[in-house]
Structures are given as structure tokens and as C-alpha cells.
Amino acid sequence: MEPEAVVNAFIAAVERRDLDGAIALLAEDVRYENVPIAPSVGRAAARATLEMVLLSAREVEWRVDRQVVSGQVVINERVDRFRFEGGWLELPVAGFFEVGDDGLIALWRDYFDMATYMNQLGELTGGG
Amino acid sequence: MEPEAVVNAFIAAVERRDLDGAIALLAEDVRYENVPIAPSVGRAAARATLEMVLLSAREVEWRVDRQVVSGQVVINERVDRFRFEGGWLELPVAGFFEVGDDGLIALWRDYFDMATYMNQLGELTGGG
Numbered sequence: 466m467e468p469e470a471v472v473n474a475f476i477a478a479v480e481r482r483d484l485d486g487a488i489a490l491l492a493e494d495v496r497y498e499n500v501p502i503a504p505s506v507g508r509a510a511a512r513a514t515l516e517m518v519l520l521s522a523r524e525v526e527w528r529v530d531r532q533v534v535s536g537q538v539v540i541n542e543r544v545d546r547f548r549f550e551g552g553w554l555e556l557p558v559a560g561f562f563e564v565g566d567d568g569l570i571a572l573w574r575d576y577f578d579m580a581t582y583m584n585q586l587g588e589l590t591g592g593g
Numbered sequence: 594m595e596p597e598a599v600v601n602a603f604i605a606a607v608e609r610r611d612l613d614g615a616i617a618l619l620a621e622d623v624r625y626e627n628v629p630i631a632p633s634v635g636r637a638a639a640r641a642t643l644e645m646v647l648l649s650a651r652e653v654e655w656r657v658d659r660q661v662v663s664g665q666v667v668i669n670e671r672v673d674r675f676r677f678e679g680g681w682l683e684l685p686v687a688g689f690f691e692v693g694d695d696g697l698i699a700l701w702r703d704y705f706d707m708a709t710y711m712n713q714l715g716e717l718t719g720g721g
Contacts, residue, residue: 500685501706531689533668535661540668542689542702557628559687559704561659561670574670576687576704578629 468564469532472539475562475570476527482519488512492569501579511573521590522547522554537564545577551589556582596692597660600667603690603698604655610647616640620697629707639701649718650675650682665692673705679717684710 478486497511498504532541563572606614625639626632660669691700
């Protein structure tokens with residue numbers, strides 16, 4: 466698969482909340498960085514984070530507003546949407562993906578504002 | 594100037610803390626968005642924000658770690674560094690620029706984590 470097709474398939478798996486399908490598109494030693502917090506290395510760590518994020522929501526929709534490809538690099542501007550009992554959480558994200566020759570994502574780095582996420586999470590789940 | 598040259602010149606002006614030089618590269622009706630806060634429209638608003646950011650620091654260095662060009666769009670991953678009395682503040686940023694045919698920046702959108710900025714600002718300036 467071409468790099469953009471890999472990223473598109475990854476996002477489609479995320480939206481289905483298909484954790485196995487999403488993780489299968491990450492390299493064994495994937496570097497996964499949510500920029501506001503510490504980066505992680507390896508599928509297991511990525512799986513733990515994704516599981517928490519995806520399975521706590523009732524629906525997941527990652528709207529891609531722009532996507533640019535340069536060689537093995539895929540960059541997108543997204544609005545990551547998560548439906549909770551109280552409504553939809555919407556998080557603007559800039560994502561950078563590096564896809565290896567093996568068709569697996571070797572780097573996934575998301576820039577976003579953590580407070581934008583946490584404040585909505587608190588409102589929509591009654592926590593926070 | 595090509596889109597990438599415009600963005601490079603803009604960043605160079607920022608690093609010189611040359612507010613007039615930076616603003617001259619923005620379109621009259623530039624859309625300037627710091628994603629964690631409200632977007633602004635127009636040079637005057639961009640100038641007010643940039644002035645506050647640039648002139649409060651003693652030195653400014655925006656390190657570009659990756660830059661990708663696609664037509665009129667320039668995307669970069671940066672570490673925006675600001676030196677205060679207490680030391681350097683370092684902010685990871687994903688920047689998206691759209692450059693018009695007139696060689697001026699029509700859209701400038703930066704994704705970053707506001708708390709990463711504010712926490713360091715508080716530590717380095719004794720405020721916050």
C-alpha cells in the first residue's frame with residue numbers, strides 16, 4: 466500500500482473502533498507521540514493509549530480536513546470527534562505519519578491542545 | 594517569491610524580532626489561528642499577538658525540524674524557542690501556511706499545547 470492508503474486505512478480502523486485492525490498497521494517499534502505528553506515506543510504502548518481513547522467513546526469520527534503527502538510522509542489536519550453520553554467531543558489535531566517501505570506506520574505524531582480535550586471530556590462524561 | 598521562500602522569510606523576520614518585516618509578509622486579511630484560542634482576521638490582530646509574543650522575549654529562535662510544501666501550502670514542524678530572563682521556553686508547534694499568488698501569507702495556523710507554553714512562561718518569568 467502507498468503511504469496515504471496506509472494512513473487512510475488506519476483512520477478507517479480507528480473510526481470502526483477496530484483496535485486490532487489499527488494496531489496491525491503500526492510497525493512493531495512504532496514511535497507514537499501525543500506531543501503534549503510523553504512519547505511512547507512500540508505497539509503495546511500505542512495499543513494501550515488507543516484502547517483507552519477509542520473504547521471509552523460510543524462513536525469515533527476523525528474528519529480529515531486536509532491531507533498532504535510527501536514521499537513516505539503523510540500530514541493531515543483533522544478534527545477528531547468522540548461521542549460520549551453527553552454529546553460529541555471535538556479536538557483539532559495536526560498529524561504527522563511516516564510510513565516504512567513495509568507499509569507500516571513507523572512514526573505517528575499528533576499536535577493538539579490537551580486542555581481542549583480534557584475540558585470537553587469533563588463536561589461530557591461528568592468527570593474532570 | 595515561492596511559497597516556501599515566503600514562509601522562510603517570515604520566520605527569519607520573526608527570529609530578528611522584526612515585527613514590521615514579518616507583518617509585511619501577511620495578507621491584509623490574513624487568517625491567523627492559534628488553534629487553542631480564537632482565530633483572528635487581519636494584519637492588525639496578527640500584529641498585536643506577534644508583538645506580545647516577540648517583544649516579551651529577549652531572543653527568539655524558531656527551529657524548523659521538518660518542512661513540506663504542496664502547491665501554495667507550506668507545513669512545518671517547529672520548536673519555537675523564546676529566551677526569558679530565567680532561560681529558554683521551548684514550544685513544539687505544527688504550522689500550516691497558505692501563500693497567495695501575491696506572495697503574501699493568507700492563512701497561518703499553528704497547533705500546539707497551550708499548557709506547555711503557559712507552564713514554562715510562568716516558571717521563566719516568575720508569573721503564571
